[in-house]
């Protein structure tokens with residue numbers, strides 16, 4: 056479970072987070088939806104301990120990220136940009152390298168790597184170099200790295216940005232699989248369709264604050280609109296920076 060409680064963060068003159076609070080639960084996909092500059096990335100960076108909030112608490116499975124960053128991060132997987140893979144490494148080498156970085160000895164890392172490669176159904180590409188991989192294959196490799204240390208919680212910042220339709224579908228299926236396995240999945244997006252299709256809980260944010268939250272259906276009901284897109288426009292007052 057990921058909780059943010061009353062987070063404030065001023066960057067330069069901007070209140071990037073302005074009293075942000077929400078909970079992302081286990082066994083659910085939670086979407087952070089907001090226009091450009093809403094504070095989504097700032098929020099996720101704070102959750103991962105890359106930024107320190109001015110005020111408020113971010114916690115992973117009730118562990119305060121600012122006070123116990125190492126222990127908190129053991130429960131957290133951060134999905135990296137799949138474009139940044141080391142092309143000369145194979146998914147197995149790459150995943151094992153990250154497993155060892157997370158503190159496992161070589162034998163445990165090899166076993167955890169084999170397990171995750173099986174789980175993501177990527178044994179067929181496990182021992183090929185990443186150079187020339189399709190976006191979907193890169194995506195799987197990036198996700199293998201993010202979850203090899205078996206975190207309960209997985210965070211993704213705009214994971215489908217720049218992806219083709221097939222790769223987006225691969226990623227969606229992977230996220231649904233992680234949810235079915237009881238993980239807490241938190242991702243940011245400004246793609247309405249993706250959020251409506253995947254999320255159990257949507258946190259609509261603007262200007263560093265939560266404007267509304269609930270299931271896509273509840274948000275439609277609350278605003279009296281038929282689609283999440285219309286509900287969003289009603290809540291935010293604009294659809295600027297949001298993709299259908």
Ligand SMILES: Nc1ncnc2c1ncn2[C@@H]1O[C@H](COP(=O)(O)OP(=O)(O)OP(=O)(O)O)[C@@H](O)[C@H]1O
Pocket residue numbers: 066067069070071089090091092093094095096097098245
């Ligand atoms: N390093 C920085 N320097 C200056 N301003 C920043 C910096 N990082 C964030 N901000 C500002 O903080 C606010 C929140 O930015 P953030 O990147 O968190 O938004 P976002 O919701 O992820 O936006 P987008 O969807 O455009 O990626 C914005 O006004 C942004 O300009």
